[in-house]
Amino acid sequence: MRPIQKMFFIIITSVILISCSNSKYHTVKKGDTLYSIAQKRDVPVPELKDINNLESNLLYSGQKIYLKPSKNYKGSYHMVRSGDTLYSISKKYDVKVDHLKKINDLKNNTLYKGDKIYLGKMVNKGDLNFSSSSTTTYKNNSKDSxxxxxxxxxxxxxxxxxxxxxxxxxxxxxxxxxxxxxxxxxxxxxxxxxxxxxxxxxxxxxxxxxxxxxxxxxxxxxxxxxxxxxxxxxxxxxxxxxxxxxxxxxxxxxxxxxxxxxxxxxxxxxxxx
The missing domain is CATH 2.70.70.10 (Glucose Permease (Domain IIA))
Known part of the structure; x- marks a missing residue:
């Protein structure tokens, strides 16, 4: 292999490796915040904190923030509909109610139609499409209220x-x-x-x-x-x-x-x- 060909091979290989690496985690640079990483990587902040076991929003340079793959997934949150309860959501996605309350910063079990409830886990697209028949705790916050x-x-x-x-x-x-x-x-x-x-x-x-x-x-x-x-x-x-x-x-x-x-x-x- 000629030197110039070898150089191009190394460059292309490096780009591929970096690309693959970046799909798994983000290396924190000066100025990065969980919010900026979430926006760039299209991953919710509560999910980033959950999968990296972060107790706060503090980051340090060089820290690896692991990301969840998004291929074949719609998202990691449930959109609240009339009739939904934290209990019905927890049962459907196999997530504890206390965990849902913690990562969504919920002070009680009250849900509002249209709210996004983060699940702290990636969920298959098909699992997100369902209708709940559970007793509602939804508070009417519409214009008819x-x-x-x-x-x-x-x-x-x-x-x-x-x-x-x-x-x-x-x-x-x-x-x-x-x-x-x-x-x-x-x-x-x-x-x-x-x-x-x-x-x-x-x-x-x-x-x-x-x-x-x-x-x-x-x-x-x-x-x-x-x-x-x-x-x-x-x-x-x-x-x-x-x-x-x-x-x-x-x-x-x-x-x-x-x-x-x-x-x-x-x-x-x-x-x-």
Whole structure:
């Protein structure tokens, strides 16, 4: 073999080897992030973390991030349909519910139609096409939902503490914050966001003075840490009615309004609606 032919052979072989190698893993370079690798390789971030046993998003130069082959596969996620539950999805794809919740950062079992649930494993194209007949935990988040007609409990809405897990300012441990804390000085008027019937008006541990309203269609609203309650149990209230005056009763560090929306007694993020 002539020297020039030998040189071309080495170059072509090297290109092929590099190409094959790159199909199996990505070598981290300065500036790389899991997100940039995911975009370039068309592999979801949760999947990259799962197959590489990564506990965080931190990477270092020279690190090998292994990729899953995509040939003959549609993807590694399930698109939620009406009727789907985490249990039915876990059974179909043989993935534990706790694992699904972890890699999708789910705080509870609530699913929304159209959500992508990452499975943490590659799934054959045929396995992704099925209809679930399981009991639904789907919360109606469509334009037909009564939530589209909900108003605001305060005239000015400023969030002090959002919905989700947090380190409780009083208890000092990480727990689910089932509503949102809205900025409100003592005796700020609290309005009913939607019509309904008052099912509770009084004191409740942690909440302090609280009002609970049944808004119909399995929806419920809660208003806590109140200073004054202006309605009674059993009273029918209309949207926009003044229910109470805000305060700092219960387990709090200062005055504000704790506001919750629940569906079938499961908390929802009020700021999504």
């Amino acid at each position: 009564i939530l589209k007609n909900f108003g605001q409990p305060l005239k000015t809405m400023t969030i002090n503490s959002p919905y989700g897990y947090r380190d409780h300012p009083v208890l000092g441990r990480r727990i689910l914050h089932t509503g949102v804390d809205l900025k409100a000085s003592t005796n700020t008027p609290v309005y009913s966001p939607y019509s309904g019937i008052v099912t509770y008006a009084g004191w409740m541990n942690g909440y302090g003075k609280i009002i609970i309203i049944d808004n119909g269609n399995n929806y419920e609203t809660r208003f806590a840490h109140l200073n004054r309650i202006l309605v009674k149990k059993g009273q029918t209230v209309k949207k926009g009615k003044v229910l109470a005056k805000s305060g700092k009763t219960g387990r709090v560090t200062g005055p504000h309004l704790h506001y919750e929306i629940r569906y079938k007694n499961q908390s929802m993020n009020p700021m999504k609606f």
